[in-house]
Amino acid sequence: MKQKLSRREASDAVSDLGWRFLLGTIRTSVPVGSLAQAVAMATSAVAVCGDHADRHLRADIRPGRVVLTLQSLDHAAVTTLDIDLAHRISGVVHQAGSGTEPETGVAAPRSVQLLEIAIDALDIAAIRPFWKAVLGYTDEAGADGPEDPLVDPVGQGPAIWFQQMDQARPERNRIHFDICVPHDEAPRRIKSALAAGGRLLSAIRAPAFWVLADIEGNEICVTTWQGRDG
Structure with missing residues (x-):
């Protein structure tokens, strides 16, 4: 079973x-x-x-x-x-002579990752139908509530999830990216992003996620599965 x-x-x-x-x-x-x-x-x-x-x-x-x-x-x-x-x-x-282990070394390509788009909203239930319709997305299995994430039924686009806002924040972005990476590759990815001019805004919820931004304040979260359950 x-x-x-x-x-x-x-x-x-x-x-x-x-x-x-x-x-x-x-x-x-x-x-x-x-x-x-x-x-x-x-x-x-x-x-x-x-x-x-x-x-x-x-x-x-x-x-x-x-x-x-x-x-x-x-x-x-x-x-x-x-x-x-x-x-x-x-x-x-x-x-077949290949492998499923991540390639290593300075020149090795990245292994696997998943991109999500997070949308901050005051009324998630009110905006979710728009994003579902305009993107041609659907509900994930077992997650069809008015505030649940949306997924591409053919797997071409990133998942969309909604983050509840307590009040309007016009001074910051309302949409940001989440890049989910293997837990053992997150420190290297963050180090590379900071070396490329990024800023670490928060590590309070690490290793679940770190909040980074470029020099103009556009945000992205680097996320892993760790710190989310036992």
Whole structure:
């Protein structure tokens, strides 16, 4: 029987495989040498997942790499079945001579990440239908309330979530980005952003999130799964 896992349980279950937990999913980036190899790698992943592929596996295929994502679409969460599928996929990836572990070194590309857009609002229920309609978005499984996040049904755009405001704040941005990164890569990402001219506005909620801004005050949160549950 499929069992939903906590953030920590999901992360701990796949970290040794090189997969990383991001926003209710587990992901890995597999390097390949061509688009044909990418298609072949994705095909192998689908095959090893069997009948579970359609409801659990997603693949982003590019000439240089394949990003594989596992999540129960019925629960919008990682389950014990997803962990089993990650082990199966890692096995066929290694058999093909590649790996699911993040590449290391100064010149190594980034591994996996997820972008969200956060919208501050005084009346979330009033503005949510507009954003749902104008973006062609839909409700996430099990989250169809008047203040719940919105997701792209075909997975091309970032999720939208809404942050409750107590009062109007015309002096600051009302929309900001959240970039969710692997928990073990967050310090390096923040260091790089600060070296590029950024400012650290707050680390009070770290390691759940750090608030950074560029020199003109445009904000972004660097987020991880840590600090959100046991």
